Amino acid sequence: MEQTATKQTINIDDGDPPLIRKDMPFCMSQSIPDPGAPKRSRASSETSRRGRVAKFRKTYFPDVTKEMWDDWHWQVSHRITTLSQISRFLTLTAEEQQALEHAQSGFPFSVTPYYLSLIDPSDPNSALRKSVVPSILESFTSPGESEDPLHEENTSPVPGIVHRYPDRALFLTTSFCSVYCRYCTRSRLVGGHTEPLESHWKAAIEYIRNTPAIRDVIISGGDPLTLSDEKIEWLLKEITSIKHVEIVRIGTKVPMVLPQRITANLLRILKRYKPIYLSVHCTHPDEITEESSKACNSLADAGVVMGSQTVLLKGVNDSVPTLMELYHRLLKVRIKPYYLFQCDPISGSAHFRTTVDEGKELIRGLRGFTSGYAIPQYVIDTPGGGGKVPILPDYEVGRDENNLYLRNYEGKVYAYPDRAEEGTRN
Numbered sequence: 001m002e003q004t005a006t007k008q009t010i011n012i013d014d015g016d017p018p019l020i021r022k023d024m025p026f027c028m029s030q031s032i033p034d035p036g037a038p039k040r041s042r043a044s045s046e047t048s049r050r051g052r053v054a055k056f057r058k059t060y061f062p063d064v065t066k067e068m069w070d071d072w073h074w075q076v077s078h079r080i081t082t083l084s085q086i087s088r089f090l091t092l093t094a095e096e097q098q099a100l101e102h103a104q105s106g107f108p109f110s111v112t113p114y115y116l117s118l119i120d121p122s123d124p125n126s127a128l129r130k131s132v133v134p135s136i137l138e139s140f141t142s143p144g145e146s147e148d149p150l151h152e153e154n155t156s157p158v159p160g161i162v163h164r165y166p167d168r169a170l171f172l173t174t175s176f177c178s179v180y181c182r183y184c185t186r187s188r189l190v191g192g193h194t195e196p197l198e199s200h201w202k203a204a205i206e207y208i209r210n211t212p213a214i215r216d217v218i219i220s221g222g223d224p225l226t227l228s229d230e231k232i233e234w235l236l237k238e239i240t241s242i243k244h245v246e247i248v249r250i251g252t253k254v255p256m257v258l259p260q261r262i263t264a265n266l267l268r269i270l271k272r273y274k275p276i277y278l279s280v281h282c283t284h285p286d287e288i289t290e291e292s293s294k295a296c297n298s299l300a301d302a303g304v305v306m307g308s309q310t311v312l313l314k315g316v317n318d319s320v321p322t323l324m325e326l327y328h329r330l331l332k333v334r335i336k337p338y339y340l341f342q343c344d345p346i347s348g349s350a351h352f353r354t355t356v357d358e359g360k361e362l363i364r365g366l367r368g369f370t371s372g373y374a375i376p377q378y379v380i381d382t383p384g385g386g387g388k389v390p391i392l393p394d395y396e397v398g399r400d401e402n403n404l405y406l407r408n409y410e411g412k413v414y415a416y417p418d419r420a421e422e423g424t425r426n
């Protein structure tokens, strides 16, 4: 049947005409994104990646053995951090050069040789390059942006702890990361230009111990998996010995940027302190390589439960094919896509931020076109410290006395009998 309501025309498979909410934009002619459209061949992109990585190593690190390359300490100590160093590897644009000069005094630049080997040296628009190589646009602050948009400082009862939700506490353990993401929410803290967070560990653990409401501790930073095995073990031992702490989560980008860090000894430690959850920060399908897949699979084998966290970034991962490929690849390495974050309005982030409507369209292009397991929750961490709010495309298109009308992934509208009426005996 066809029903005309206000200005819109919708097709309903059965049931009574819905009352269209006047405030709800609804357009049946909206095109549904085609998730199969411009998809790269995985086999060919993996082959070209391997070729590029092999060439990269032969050109720049000819004397570095496989053992050295696979050693995370070697990767960390050979990070590329300055304009003159990176100029050897990438053909920099004038704008990138200027931004790198600026990064010497502001939010630092750092990339591991491994991660750099994944970046196309001749393409300034490649996704991984944009996410780690500074842009001059970082130095412009737009309205609504700030250094601490989530007001973490206001919900910090003791240094190193952010206690925003009743039963969870965020424990900032280090300001170091092996790779610095240009859109980092904590760029005010990370990069080693603040007081070392380690000096606050004991007081932070004391706070958790004295706050029985905390049942979930998120060890974050910086990147906590860049700490030594001894320090990670000390933290896990202390935190898991607190009776009211039920689970420990670790927020990290290490499996994607420094997969060599997932050593047999680290796995042994993580195994000892179950239940450990890992929130793995992933940005783009190009990060899921043979090396990162091996790291993730060994973490899963050690009993670590993994979910992904991805920041939605303009020009990096803001397309349905890219997100779908990322989520499919994550599932294959046993990481459940967990959160897709709307990019926080940190200072200098305007060039990375999509609109929320664009984000909703991306989720609409995933839902129904792939399994629910491959779809994360799209959230905004509300500026001002209000916490995460889930954002959904407009699937509810109206209701009447008895029914709720829902639009499915194909754009068709179906009625759900929302008010159970008295039945008749069969």
Ligand code: SF4
Pocket (backbone or CB within 6 Å): 176, 177, 179, 180, 181, 183, 184, 185, 186, 187, 190, 221, 222, 223, 252, 253, 281
């Ligand atoms: S890994 Fe996390 S903490 Fe480190 S720079 Fe990236 S977003 Fe920030």
